[in-house]
Amino acid sequence: MYKLIERFAGAAGLLLIFGATSVAAGTLEEPTGPVLLTISGEIENTNGEGTAAFDLEMLRALGATEVTTDTIWTPGTITFTGVELKTLLEHVGATGTEIDATAINNYTVVVPVEDAVEDGPILAYEMDGRLMSRRDKGPLWLIYPYASNAAYRTEVIYSRSIWQLDRMAID
Known part of the structure; x- marks a missing residue:
């Protein structure tokens, strides 16, 4: 049960009190480190002008998941660590059906939101226990569990x- 305490102006909306904790509806914490990912578009929870920016610690705080798999781009089997795409989209309150995912070099792919399932793709930030540099396809790589499901081994x-x-834009 919550009690409405105060309404204030601006994009933050309502200030609600849940027990002893106050929460501004739709507001995420601010990144304190270098921003690795910015999400825009059809999202409900932001920490900027219609965007949600994440540093590494914010991504880690969403819960780490490991995927051990081989890839067509790397030799051998690798353990990737990151946040489930499903968890990330839920955290920002994504309401669209497509993700326009864009890389540092402006390469863009469209990923259906329906790909964001439990035990599905993760946004990896570590490869075999080490943070990924740009040279190693980092700092973030959308990895599917290719080895665990033949449906993930398609072009x-x-x-x-x-x-x-x-960058990700939710449409």
Whole structure:
């Protein structure tokens, strides 16, 4: 049960009190480190002008998931660590049906929101326990669990596996 305490002007909306914790509806914490990812478009929760910006610690705070798989781009089997795409989209309150995922070099792919399922793709920030540099396809790489499901070993899925990801627009 919550009690409405105060209404204030601006994009933040309503200030609500849940027990002893106050929350501004739709507001995410601000990044304190370098921003690795910016999400815009059809999202409900932001920390900027219609955008949600994330640093590494904010991504880690969403919960780490590991995917151990081989890829067509790397030798051997690798353990990737990151946040599930499903969790990230839920966190920002994504309401669209498509993700325009864009890399640092402006390469863009379209990823259906329906790909964001439990035990599905992750936004990886570590490869074999090390942060990924730009040279290693980082700092963020959308990785599907290719080895665990034959449905993820298709040209369509490989084309969605964007590396050096830094922007997502939800449409």
